Amino acid sequence: MIETNYKQLVETGLALKRNEIHTRVFTDGIGTEGNRRWSPKTFKLTPMQVAILDTLYDLEEGSVLNAKQMVNDLTRRAALMETGKWTIANRHHRLQTSCGVDERNCNKYTLYKFSVVDKKLVRNVDKTWYTDEEGCPTYEEFREMATEAYGQLLADHPQSSIENFSVSRYPNSEYSFSHTDTYNGECAWTHNGKGHQRCKHHSGAFSETVVGLYRHPETGQERSELYYKRRYRSNRAIEDADEYDFIYWDEQDQESLVSAVEDETVIRIIRETIPKMKTEAREWLRSTWTEYGDYNKETQSWNKIFCGKRGHYCITWGTIRERIIKDEQDKVLFSALDGQKVNGWTFKKNNGYSSYSTGQWEGETTVFSVNTDDWSNRGVADGMKFLDRHSAQDLCDLLNNSHFIVCSIGADGCLPKPFKVMKVKQEVKLTNELRELCEKYTPEDYFQRCNFNTLDKGEHNQYCTVEDSE
Numbered sequence: 001m002i003e004t005n006y007k008q009l010v011e012t013g014l015a016l017k018r019n020e021i022h023t024r025v026f027t028d029g030i031g032t033e034g035n036r037r038w039s040p041k042t043f044k045l046t047p048m049q050v051a052i053l054d055t056l057y058d059l060e061e062g063s064v065l066n067a068k069q070m071v072n073d074l075t076r077r078a079a080l081m082e083t084g085k086w087t088i089a090n091r092h093h094r095l096q097t098s099c100g101v102d103e104r105n106c107n108k109y110t111l112y113k114f115s116v117v118d119k120k121l122v123r124n125v126d127k128t129w130y131t132d133e134e135g136c137p138t139y140e141e142f143r144e145m146a147t148e149a150y151g152q153l154l155a156d157h158p159q160s161s162i163e164n165f166s167v168s169r170y171p172n173s174e175y176s177f178s179h180t181d182t183y184n185g186e187c188a189w190t191h192n193g194k195g196h197q198r199c200k201h202h203s204g205a206f207s208e209t210v211v212g213l214y215r216h217p218e219t220g221q222e223r224s225e226l227y228y229k230r231r232y233r234s235n236r237a238i239e240d241a242d243e244y245d246f247i248y249w250d251e252q253d254q255e256s257l258v259s260a261v262e263d264e265t266v267i268r269i270i271r272e273t274i275p276k277m278k279t280e281a282r283e284w285l286r287s288t289w290t291e292y293g294d295y296n297k298e299t300q301s302w303n304k305i306f307c308g309k310r311g312h313y314c315i316t317w318g319t320i321r322e323r324i325i326k327d328e329q330d331k332v333l334f335s336a337l338d339g340q341k342v343n344g345w346t347f348k349k350n351n352g353y354s355s356y357s358t359g360q361w362e363g364e365t366t367v368f369s370v371n372t373d374d375w376s377n378r379g380v381a382d383g384m385k386f387l388d389r390h391s392a393q394d395l396c397d398l399l400n401n402s403h404f405i406v407c408s409i410g411a412d413g414c415l416p417k418p419f420k421v422m423k424v425k426q427e428v429k430l431t432n433e434l435r436e437l438c439e440k441y442t443p444e445d446y447f448q449r450c451n452f453n454t455l456d457k458g459e460h461n462q463y464c465t466v467e468d469s470e
Contacts (some may be wrong), residue, residue, distance in 0.1 A: 001225075002081055002211075003044045006030055012088055013250070014081065015050040016074075021328050026053070028324065029284065029317040043282060046272045046298045048189055052283060055151035056315040064287075064312040067270045068263075076258045079266045085213040086249060087224040093208045094248075103187035103201045109142050110179040114153050114171065119163040121170060128181060139367045146178035159341035165313035211249035216240070274313065285313045320344075327356045334359035337432070345430065345438040361430040363443025368392035370399065372419045385426070387448060430461055 005024055009015035032040035043203055056065065113126040129136040150171065159170045171177065183292040187202035196206045214223045243325040252349045277284045287310055293303040334357055338349040349359040367385045386392040399419045429441045437446060437459055
């Protein structure tokens, strides 16, 4: 039975391919297993589950369907996948070929030699052999050559005679004199090819994810896998696994295969699948639900509105779709506004790790803060800021003349450092919904009006004063 993630279902053609926005809606709507934050694991879906989601997603808002109304080509194909032996497999790409030049399959023997140059130990290639050429030594002879070279180095240039090992360190065995590697020849194509466009012989086979099944050419037996599953040990291949042919789904007459599926079979599988899409973890569908209206003072409860009809289903991703579509629009808008300046305000787009785009208009104003360099008293007036210096100075004088400061002595036996008035910069931010205020007020005017509560109705910002920098 096929059960995999949404991305692979799209790649194999079992789910409709959509644009970036709607693909993001499906990904967020399907969700992830558990509460893994850093490496979330997406839910796996069956072909029928994704067929139902594709069918309901394209409906108009407010439309619902029952199981019989969901019968279409998508659900027929999904029923065929779940009732047959079809599976998803990784096979060598059918379009990948080889360059056909210098296709060799041999081993390459490399023998190195060490020499001393200016009291430095240097390693260079001495000889190279290929096992498919005449005159190539056997592997045992090749190892003997490396052993002899290692012994010769110990006799001619012991480690105590080398003063500088900056180029190469002193070998500790004969394995430093030899190297064995596979050799496939030199490819005639450039190495810029990607995927199945690269050489199959020299660069290796490239696989593709496909839908298909295994069929025996003589008996006609069909299987979805060529091994026996075992619970506590590794899977064991069947006896005649090499005799089976792989049948590709995209090479078959799909229309005739899909049309042969009976409606009763499709409806039965749909009804069996829907309850698995209405669980607590997978809240993808709903048939009946409750909405809340106005508050009833007599009953002291919210008025309940029962919506939907039993057996008729719709998708629950309406809010997710609206949020993502708005976010995509904000991305375009914020990218266009990024860096623009209006009346002392500058728009800044946040390029953080958040999956949703954010941005705001930022400006600066000047305020006065009472502070001290003594860490023991930093919390006394921390966070107290004033729009004018006189008010800040009054608080500063009051703190410096207070009994707590005058009579206190620090751990070092010295009097604490006095408080002083500091001029600091205060950041002011506006959301883009209040862009008209940027033309009406400067950052200084808006900050003062916000603190004196003289703004007009609707001009208050959700964060009118945040973050200060000295």
